[in-house]
Amino acid sequence: MPKKHHISQIPTVRRGCKPAAAAFLFSSLFLSGCATFSPDAGMGVVAGVAGETIKKDVISIRTQDDAQRADGAVKELLRRTLTVDSAVQVALLSNRGLQAAYNELALAETDLVADSLPPNPTFSISRISGSGAVEIERQIVGDILALATLPFRSEIARQRFRKAQLRAAEETLRLAADVRRAYYRAVAANELIGLLNDAKSTAESTAQLAQKLGETGSLNKLDQAREQVFYAETTADLATVRQDATSSRERLIRLLGLWDGDIGIKLPQRLPTLPRRPLSLPGIEVDAVTHRIDLQIARIELAALAKSLNLTQASRFVTMLDVAGIDRKTRDPEGAPFRERGFDIQFQIPIYDGGEVRVRQAAETYNQSFNLLTEKAVNVRSEARDAFRVYRSTYDIAGHYQREVLPLRKIISEEMQLRFSSMQVDVFALLTEARQRIAALRAAIEAKRDFWLAQSELQTAVNGGGGGEAQSQSKSSTTAQASGGGGH
Structure with a gap:
């Protein structure tokens, strides 16, 4: 393990003088006001991507007013038969998984602000007494290496936040793509149900006619079986398509983030024309x-x-560099006080790991x-x-x-x-x-x-x-x- 090298110097100074190192550490406290949170928690980039690529609005729901505004827009869209565009817009306003992705973006902004702040100094005070002598020492310690590398770390944090913004935008586009797929499958299933309903009616009429002709001896058993199996297969096919339509509809409802009284969505019975x-x-x-x-x-x-x-x-070569400003007061057994001020430096010597x-x-x-x-x-x-x-x-x-x-x-x-x-x-x-x-x-x-x-x-x-x-x-x-x- 690397050894800590400790250098301590406590020169006597005149009363009223302040060490430059301590002043430098104190000045870092005032830099904390430079990093602030953005008004939209980084949603501007997400809104820009959604508006440019899919022409839709997004919202990060954080207040009751936001929730009411989004809910009102969703209910207005659900009053009409859903198109693929309105279905995507409902999902972007109502899907809670997407809102969780926006919460991740807000958390990423907190990391940005935290990484952009100077390191907090550490204050310590000690009191030692014995044999009539009393010593009181106060120290304020700051991480000089962290302060010196703050611009580099702040820039890295900003790039990570930009990455988090794009990830939130990517989740928005992913949800929109999933909604489009589920919508087209659900509408196609509705159109197939209409077709197979007509086919079932035709097959049922044929099966009944074949049965009557068979009773009169005008149709042999082979032809009767052919017509009856067509009706049986069409009936089974229709049941399968209805099940697919139900599953596709539920999949779409999940993506839209709907529940309770909002699940009665209206979908077209036919796909759009080419x-x-x-x-x-x-x-x-x-x-x-x-x-x-x-x-x-x-x-x-x-x-x-x-x-x-x-x-x-x-x-x-330097992984730790701490500087401490020291203020020490000592009273000897005779009661004569004296005061010392100075600084303390700690850093690692890269003997084993360079x-x-x-x-x-x-x-x-x-x-x-x-x-x-x-x-x-x-x-x-x-x-x-x-x-x-x-x-x-x-x-x-x-x-x-x-x-x-x-x-x-x-x-x-x-x-x-x-x-x-x-x-x-x-x-x-x-x-x-x-x-x-x-x-x-x-x-x-x-x-x-x-x-x-x-x-x-x-x-x-x-x-x-x-x-x-x-x-x-x-x-x-x-x-x-x-x-x-x-x-x-």
Whole structure:
């Protein structure tokens, strides 16, 4: 262990003179008024990011007035059918997990203020008596090394606070992305329920007709079973979709932070129509590298580590330097008083540890952070490219169903109706075509849902806020569903 080297000097001075070291320590007390808390607890950066990237308002609820204002805005939004934008706004005002993230930001500001203050001096007083002699000593001790490195530590603390602000902004974007995913899944489930309700009615009519024809001997058991199994499968499918819709709705309610009487949210029965043109993002990699919040956080971490490395190198040989101002009063047995003033210095001698270990640790930590930042930058560019390709491909697939598959299915259905009216085909051929049309409609709904989810992922890839709710990896094959309708 490093040894403490103690130097004590107590020169006699004239009454009224003050040691420079003690005056320097006392002056540090007045510097504490320089560090103050911000009026918004750092929320300005969060509000700026939310306003610029997702065009939404945020609030950190700290008073009863804040809570009432947020609750009033939420209730006003819930009176109408929720859109994806209004759902995101409700979550940003009502989700308590997000408010906890804002509390973390406020705590980070307290660390900033604490690290920006000069070190508190220590005052001690002692009284020793014996054999008629009395000695009273007073000391005020200050950490000179901490005071000398205060500008470096304050700058590091400010960068850490900036990092905390971006982390709060990232949590805001993450919640918005999760709400968008849950919203599109819940609305898509509602649209599928409407489709399968119609399919169930058709299948039920077919099963009843098949049963009557079977009773008259006009339909064999094989054809009867085919129509009945279609009805049974459609009924089971509808029950599954209803369960998915309930779970998706509850997931959305949790993200919105709603409870009690506010859970009766109104959702659309159909997904939004596709935009007329997809986004064109020729500079998507540059946009992602510029705007991604997690990349900005990594840059700040690297800058803070660079300053920490400089501070470690500057203070490698001296890890402790205390200066004490001393005022000593002594009364001898004869009653003659005399007074002494001086100072005391304590510091460590780097005999065994010259700071090489701390410098090496700081350097390797900096190098590690630099490599991780480089890796993240590479990954961000790749994620942006991949998200844009998925976005374009899902747009093309969903558009293909809207422009090609569904119109053709409509023509086939109309032609089959004409042939049935002229008795060129029987009812079972007509119902077989109806099954295939239902399968195509279902595939089109799911393709449209995948597009809106892909658009949300694209926004996340550019702005940040990923890593929340994982997108489902098990996507059903729309082509197989379109051609999977049974027939005779």
